[in-house]
Amino acid sequence: MEHRTKFLLSEDELPCVWVNVLPSLREPMAMPLHPATGKPVSPDDLAPIFPMGLIEQEFSPKPEIDIPGEVLDIYRLWRPTPLYRARRLEAALDTPAHIYYKYEGVSPAGSHKPNTAVAQAYYNKQAGIRRLATETGAGQWGSALALACRMFGMDCTVYMVKVSYEQKPYRKMMMNAWGAEVYPSPSDKTNAGRAVLAEHPDSPGSLGIAISEAVEDAATHADTNYSLGSVLNHVLLHQTVIGQETKLQMQQAGEEPDVIIGCFGGGSSFGGIILPYFLDKLNGSPVRLMAVEPSACPTLTKGAFAYDFGDLAKMTPLIKMYTLGHDFVPPGIHAGGLRYHGAAPLASHLLHHGYLEARAYPQTPVFEAAVTFTRAEGILPAPESAHAIRAAIDEALAARREGRSRVIVFCLTGHGHFDLAAYDSYLSGKLQDFEYPDEEIARSIAALPAVG
Numbered sequence: 001m002e003h004r005t006k007f008l009l010s011e012d013e014l015p016c017v018w019v020n021v022l023p024s025l026r027e028p029m030a031m032p033l034h035p036a037t038g039k040p041v042s043p044d045d046l047a048p049i050f051p052m053g054l055i056e057q058e059f060s061p062k063p064e065i066d067i068p069g070e071v072l073d074i075y076r077l078w079r080p081t082p083l084y085r086a087r088r089l090e091a092a093l094d095t096p097a098h099i100y101y102k103y104e105g106v107s108p109a110g111s112h113k114p115n116t117a118v119a120q121a122y123y124n125k126q127a128g129i130r131r132l133a134t135e136t137g138a139g140q141w142g143s144a145l146a147l148a149c150r151m152f153g154m155d156c157t158v159y160m161v162k163v164s165y166e167q168k169p170y171r172k173m174m175m176n177a178w179g180a181e182v183y184p185s186p187s188d189k190t191n192a193g194r195a196v197l198a199e200h201p202d203s204p205g206s207l208g209i210a211i212s213e214a215v216e217d218a219a220t221h222a223d224t225n226y227s228l229g230s231v232l233n234h235v236l237l238h239q240t241v242i243g244q245e246t247k248l249q250m251q252q253a254g255e256e257p258d259v260i261i262g263c264f265g266g267g268s269s270f271g272g273i274i275l276p277y278f279l280d281k282l283n284g285s286p287v288r289l290m291a292v293e294p295s296a297c298p299t300l301t302k303g304a305f306a307y308d309f310g311d312l313a314k315m316t317p318l319i320k321m322y323t324l325g326h327d328f329v330p331p332g333i334h335a336g337g338l339r340y341h342g343a344a345p346l347a348s349h350l351l352h353h354g355y356l357e358a359r360a361y362p363q364t365p366v367f368e369a370a371v372t373f374t375r376a377e378g379i380l381p382a383p384e385s386a387h388a389i390r391a392a393i394d395e396a397l398a399a400r401r402e403g404r405s406r407v408i409v410f411c412l413t414g415h416g417h418f419d420l421a422a423y424d425s426y427l428s429g430k431l432q433d434f435e436y437p438d439e440e441i442a443r444s445i446a447a448l449p450a451v452g
């Protein structure tokens with residue numbers, strides 16, 4: 001069909017495994033280290049806050065892991081998600097490039113996050129856990145976990161980065177509707193939160209601080225576990241349903257991607273779309289894999305590849321990753337979900353070994369791309385997702401300059417229906433760009449723990 005716009009899969013084509021690339025890595029990945037002893041963490045070290053089902057997946061040597069039937073039943077509420085050919089965007093850009101986007105905003109929570117939230121709630125429920133505690137930046141992850149806990153009849157407590165809590169009251173209400181409790185972080189509910197408030201009463205919060213609060217909550221309550229929406233291997237693993245579906249859909253389209261683009265916060269959606277393609281790359285495919293981040297939080301493009309803590313209070317294991325330093329508090333840009341000082345160790349490893357590319361953009365050109373996209377394609381993208389759109393548009397414009405086609409695939413991780421204040425700010429010319437000063441980054445990196 002010449003004008004085919006949507007590439008849809010039937011429910012029977014929903015992937016029934018998650019793809020685990022760990023056993024295929026050519027270079028060994030650095031192990032996470034215990035924060036107190038500096039020795040590699042053992043599964044038992046993680047047991048106070050994670051169920052064994054997820055801990056096993058974190059280190060699994062199996063190339064594929066079966067998706068449990070109860071998880072598949074919930075996935076079927078919105079999966080498989082559509083892949084679109086962005087014909088109207090191509091026309092607007094007058095480019096010979098073919099642009100495709102995988103749309104994860106059709107989930108009930110509005111993003112890719114439920115792909116792992118449902119899996120995590122399932123394994124915790126199996127382990128007899130009654131409540132999950134977590135942090136959320138933009139509110140997308142908190143919404144996803146609130147939804148997933150509801151589906152399995154569990155309680156959910158969310159520590160929401162204060163700047164987002166204030167910018168996005170509707171996300172909080174959505175979490176409340178699914179039955180979750182939501183606190184602005186730093187909060188007075190935990191020692192970690194109280195310590196930050198004592199020093200900086202007006203702290204806008206950060207993911208690093210909110211993680212400390214949620215981990216402390218889980219570690220101090222026997223019936224409660226912690227749940228992380230990104231960064232860890234098992235989270236990227238659960239997201240590989242995205243890349244597996246994309247592959248089938250690109251087969252329908254009869255094209256091979258030249259470049260696959262994803263926005264990058266902690267790296268879960270990016271991992272989800274690229275990891276199945278990374279295996280092809282290991283076998284000689286020339287596909288380019290590109291991560292896009294904000295220049296206000298330039299973890300991959302300006303951070304150090306080093307051991308660091310995942311949180312401010314140094315409660316998490318030390319992980320080797322690209323990092324801006326665990327005490328880095330990024331400015332309150334509108335893509336709240338991309339304001340994390342670190343990056344998935346798996347994605348960091350692949351970037352360090354040359355399998356990935358990374359780019360950073362300020363928020364004004366990102367919103368400009370989001371508006372170009374919504375005016376052509378109709379969907380109003382989340383500001384996080386719009387980072388990938390910016391890079392996809394730039395790739396399409398480069399194709400136009402070169403007078404050559406190229407096939408561009410990007411992950412549209414979510415819709416922006418709760419981000420209208422950010423759009424209003426952009427459209428009324430009030431949005432400001434922020435390039436994090438190099439000296440600040442150098443100061444933060446100089447304070448990294450001395451390991452490895």
Ligand SMILES: Cc1ncc(COP(=O)(O)O)c(C=O)c1O
Pocket residue numbers: 111112137138139140141229230231263264265266267268269270336337338382384385413414415
């Ligand atoms: C819509 C959306 N996209 C992307 C991200 C970034 O997270 P990750 O890099 O883990 O996919 C977030 C995080 O909150 C998000 O809400």
